[in-house]
Structure formats: C-alpha cells, structure tokens
Amino acid sequence: MLSALVDIGGTAIKCGVARISNARSNKPDIMNIKEYPSHASQGAAVLYKNVIEILDNMAPFDLVGISTSGQVAKTDGSILSANENIPAYTGFPLQNMISSHYECPCLVENDANAAALGELNYGAGRDFESFLCLTFGTGIGGAIVNNRELIYGYHGTVGEVGMMITHANKAFSGDYYSGSYEAHASTSALVKMAQSIDALINNGRDVLNSKDRPEIENIISSWINEITYGLISLALSFNPQAFLLGGGIMEEDLIVNRVRRNFEDKAIGHHKKTNIVQCQLGNLASLYGMFHRLNTRQIN
Numbered sequence: 001m002l003s004a005l006v007d008i009g010g011t012a013i014k015c016g017v018a019r020i021s022n023a024r025s026n027k028p029d030i031m032n033i034k035e036y037p038s039h040a041s042q043g044a045a046v047l048y049k050n051v052i053e054i055l056d057n058m059a060p061f062d063l064v065g066i067s068t069s070g071q072v073a074k075t076d077g078s079i080l081s082a083n084e085n086i087p088a089y090t091g092f093p094l095q096n097m098i099s100s101h102y103e104c105p106c107l108v109e110n111d112a113n114a115a116a117l118g119e120l121n122y123g124a125g126r127d128f129e130s131f132l133c134l135t136f137g138t139g140i141g142g143a144i145v146n147n148r149e150l151i152y153g154y155h156g157t158v159g160e161v162g163m164m165i166t167h168a169n170k171a172f173s174g175d176y177y178s179g180s181y182e183a184h185a186s187t188s189a190l191v192k193m194a195q196s197i198d199a200l201i202n203n204g205r206d207v208l209n210s211k212d213r214p215e216i217e218n219i220i221s222s223w224i225n226e227i228t229y230g231l232i233s234l235a236l237s238f239n240p241q242a243f244l245l246g247g248g249i250m251e252e253d254l255i256v257n258r259v260r261r262n263f264e265d266k267a268i269g270h271h272k273k274t275n276i277v278q279c280q281l282g283n284l285a286s287l288y289g290m291f292h293r294l295n296t297r298q299i300n
Contacts, residue, residue, distance in 0.1 A: 003294045004061040005030065006051060007111060007286040008068040010085040010138065013038045014283065015054055017061065018291045027122040028291050030284065032058070043087040044079075048094070052101065064098055064106040065290030067114035074156030077108030081157075085138075107293050111286045112141030112159060113150055115279070118288030119244055120145055123280035128241045132234055133279070134161060136227075136247035140182040144238065162186070166230055185226040187249045193219045204249040224255075228262040235271040246279030253278075 001020040006013060016030040036054060040047045055064065070082035070089055077095025099106040109117075116133035119125040125133070129148055135141040142161030144151040151158055162182035165171050171179025183189060187204045194201045197215050201207055210216040231243055250256055260276040267274065281288055 001062040002060065003063040003065055003291060004055055004058045005287040005290050005294075006054065006064070006066045007114070007290075008040070008047065008051065008066060009038060009111070010040050010069055011038055012036065013050065013054060014287060015058060016284075016287055017058055018287075020063065020295050028288065028295075030287055030291065033284070033287075040086040040089075044089040044092045047086060047089070048092070048097065051098070055098070055102065061102075062104055063294045064102065064104060065294045066094065066098065066106065066108045067111040067286035067290050068094065068108060069111050071155075071157045071160070072108055072110045072113075074152050077106070080155065105294075105297070107290070107297065109290060109293060110143075110157075112143045113152075114287075114289030114293070115141070115246060115281075115285035116143035116145055116159075116244075116289065117150060117292050118281050118285040118290075119246075119279050120148065120150070120289075121292045122288050123285065124244050124277050125242075128275070130238075130240045131242040131244050131275075132159075132161070132238060132240050133244040133246065134231075135279075136185070136187050136245065136250055138186065138188045140186050144240075146240075161230070161234060164230065164233070166226070166233070181226075181230045185223065185230055187247060189226070190219070190223045190249070193223065208249075208252060208254070224258050224262055227259055228266055231259070231263055231274075231276070232267050232271070235267060235274050239271070240274065242275035242277060244277055244279050246282075246285065248283075250278055251282065 003018050003020055006015045013036045016033040018028040018030045071080040073080050079089050079092045082089035095106050095108040125131055130146045133143045140162035142159040144159045164181045165179045166181045167179040177183055194207045256278050264272050
C-alpha cells in the first residue's frame with residue numbers, strides 16, 4: 001500500500017510517497033520528495049485547493065497523512081485553532097474533506113507532533129523514553145513524549161510551548177504574544193533583534209555569519225539565554241530525559257553546544273543532566289512522523 005505524505009507550512013508544502021510495510025522499526029524510504037509554495041496567506045480555501053492539486057499529482061495512493069501548522073483535533077483531524085498565517089483555517093475539516101475527496105483513509109496531525117513522532121521512531125528520539133521536541137523557526141513548535149508515547153492532553157493540544165509566557169510584564173491585555181517564549185526565543189526573534197543593529201540581516205544564517213561583530217554576539221548571547229530559561233522551566237515542569245532541538249538554526253552545532261553549556265550552568269540540581277540533542281531528520285521529520293502514524297494504524 002502506498003501512502004501520500006504531506007506537510008503543510010505557512011509558506012511551503014512538502015510532500016512524498018512511501019510504501020506501508022509490516023516492519024515498524026525500519027526507517028522508510030520516502031520517494032519523490034517535492035516542495036511547493038503553499039499560498040497559505042490567501043486563506044484556507046486556496047490552501048486546500050493547492051493540497052488537492054499536489055495530491056492529484058501524487059496519485060495513485062491508498063492512504064493520506066497530513067501534518068499541518070495549527071492545533072488539530074485528535075478526534076476528527078479538523079483545525080481547532082490557527083494563527084493569521086492561514087486565514088479562515090480555524091474550524092476547517094481538513095481530514096474529513098481529504099478522506100471524502102479521495103475515498104480513502106486520511107489522518108491529520110499537528111506538525112510539531114508529527115515531527116516528534118518521526119524523531120521518536122526514526123531519529124534522535126530512539127534513544128530516549130521521554131523527551132520534549134522543540135522546533136525553532138518563525139515560532140517555536142513543541143511536542144511531548146512520555147514512555148515512548150506522544151502526549152496529547154485533554155483537547156489534544158498539549159505542547160504549545162511557544163506560547164508559554166516567559167515575560168509576564170510584556171503580556172499586556174490583548175497582546176498575549178509579546179510575552180511569549182517564541183516572541184523572544186524563536187529564530188525570527190533572533191533575526192528581529194539583529195536587524196535593530198544591521199538592517200541587511202535577513203535570516204538566521206546572516207546572524208551567525210555576523211557573530212564576530214561584538215554587538216551581534218551580544219544579541220546571540222541574549223537569545224541563547226532566552227532559549228535556556230524556557231528549557232529550564234520546561235525541565236522543572238516535565239522532568240524529561242531529553243530535549244530534542246530542531247529547526248534550521250539548530251542544525252548548527254555551535255548553537256546547540258552553547259545552549260547545552262548554558263543550560264548545564266543555569267539549571268537546578270539533577271535537571272543539569274537533562275540531555276540536549278539535535279533532531280536528526282531535518283525538515284522531513286513531519287513526513288516521517290505521518291508515515292509512522294499511517295503505518296501503525298494500518299497494522300493495528
């Protein structure tokens with residue numbers, strides 16, 4: 001059986017095809033990996049049309065697995081909540097619409113949860129019983145694994161660590177985001193801080209290439225502290241065996257090593273020994289996670 005795998009982001013849609021098998025532990029061979037613009041800023045209807053066109057080009061297939069930004073209902077794969085990056089996405093019955101359109105099973109999962117499932121079964125999470133998986137980019141995505149099971153919470157939306165309040169004095173009424181973890185510790189937050197020094201900086205790579213400038217290094221150090229104190233709060237709350245750090249900027253050994261050293265220096269008691277490791281599957285982690293969901297669903 002062939003599974004069509006799709007990862008919906010705010011700016012791009014990644015996709016690939018993999019064959020369902022009985023070998024749960026084997027890393028799948030995801031074939032025909034492609035990436036397309038999502039045009040998500042034009043709204044849910046346009047996004048859905050694009051997904052259908054992409055899936056049409058991937059046919060034939062027997063199952064569909066979709067990871068997406070936004071909070072996803074565990075019961076029916078609809079979008080519980082989404083930010084302004086995808087207008088009119090909240091409430092969108094994505095899983096049911098795809099399943100009905102192609103008359104085949106479809107599963108929809110939050111992208112951070114899917115990435116954690118990918119790392120758990122085929123990547124850096126294979127060595128741990130419990131971990132928090134955090135992805136750093138425009139925001140900060142999060143997912144929680146305990147006893148090698150993904151934790152969903154009552155509404156299925158646990159792990160939204162990016163919206164954790166780390167700066168209460170900035171979380172003004174009506175502006176909750178300004179005090180959030182991701183407003184201060186995401187890659188976009190780092191870039192925004194660096195742009196206050198140099199308007200020509202456009203992304204995390206530009207920041208790292210400018211790290212020898214003292215004023216940029218000060219910004220990087222401040223950003224590392226923001227990441228670290230968030231991790232310390234999460235360690236105190238969940239006591240995980242490890243933190244798995246993902247996103248493009250966390251592929252840099254320099255950054256992860258600095259976070260690790262800073263955490264060991266500032267964390268409390270036994271939490272200093274919490275493992276901090278890089279994710280291994282890169283920007284395909286969510287596709288691997290959706291393959292696992294489909295594969296285990298098919299076997300069970």
